[in-house]
Amino acid sequence: MNFHVLTLFPDMILQGVNTSITGRAIKNGVVSVSAVNIRDYAGNKHMKVDDYPYGGGAGLVMQAAPVCAAYDALAESLGKRPRVVYMTPQGYTFNQKMAQDFAKEEELVILCGHYEGIDERALERIVTDYVSIGDYVLTGGELPAMVVIDAVSRLVPGVLHNSESAETESFENGLLEYPQYTRPEVFEGKRVPEVLLSGHHANVEKWRLEKSIERTKKYRPDLYQAYCERNGIGI
Numbered sequence: 001m002n003f004h005v006l007t008l009f010p011d012m013i014l015q016g017v018n019t020s021i022t023g024r025a026i027k028n029g030v031v032s033v034s035a036v037n038i039r040d041y042a043g044n045k046h047m048k049v050d051d052y053p054y055g056g057g058a059g060l061v062m063q064a065a066p067v068c069a070a071y072d073a074l075a076e077s078l079g080k081r082p083r084v085v086y087m088t089p090q091g092y093t094f095n096q097k098m099a100q101d102f103a104k105e106e107e108l109v110i111l112c113g114h115y116e117g118i119d120e121r122a123l124e125r126i127v128t129d130y131v132s133i134g135d136y137v138l139t140g141g142e143l144p145a146m147v148v149i150d151a152v153s154r155l156v157p158g159v160l161h162n163s164e165s166a167e168t169e170s171f172e173n174g175l176l177e178y179p180q181y182t183r184p185e186v187f188e189g190k191r192v193p194e195v196l197l198s199g200h201h202a203n204v205e206k207w208r209l210e211k212s213i214e215r216t217k218k219y220r221p222d223l224y225q226a227y228c229e230r231n232g233i234g235i
């Protein structure tokens with residue numbers, strides 16, 4: 001799968017995805033991440049890509065022309081016009097289902113805004129998906145783009161190795177993950193739960209499900225309620 005990030009800070013993206021599991025996937029050629037510098041499409045000798053908002057107000061707005069030109073040049077080189085995900089606090093909140101949907105694409109463009117956002121006319125022309133990563137304010141779309149690349153990449157076949165399986169984790173069954181333990185058996189006087197040492201696979205699974213449910217109920221009552229409704233619990 002190929003990600004193409006349209007941004008004013010290409011180095012931030014490339015630095016961010018080059019380590020750990022995404023970095024390995026890129027080195028193995030399973031995933032690629034290219035960063036297109038929107039400023040390269042400024043079309044004026046001062047390389048200016050932003051201006052004051054019509055109607056007044058604080059900050060600067062990214063101009064439509066460089067954003068559209070950057071996308072058009074990319075689309076021309078790809079021979080198709082891929083989906084464009086615009087990272088914005090005004091979008092739908094990102095979730096696992098959206099990650100699964102994006103993972104089906106061969107090419108995915110991610111558009112990052114900065115300052116007070118991007119001229120609406122550019123968005124109307126190229127954006128297919130408006131995505132936020134949560135209810136807080138960031139200075140730009142680059143960190144959110146990296147969040148999306150990370151979550152989507154790990155669903156691409158061949159990115160995770162068998163020991164890193166994508167399925168049994170939080171959200172895949174709508175529940176938070178159970179607690180994990182590794183050696184030693186006793187740390188600062190605290191023992192690993194006995195059932196995990198028992199070798200009794202069914203009991204281990206039962207314990208993990210109980211812990212998942214307990215945690216979900218405590219920390220994410222919204223997810224717990226949905227889980228109950230799906231499983232006909234407490235009606």
Ligand code: 6GU
Nearest residue numbers: 087088133134138140144
């Ligand atoms: Cl996608 N962008 C910005 N600038 N801030 C955010 C966000 C995105 N998601 C949450 N806050």
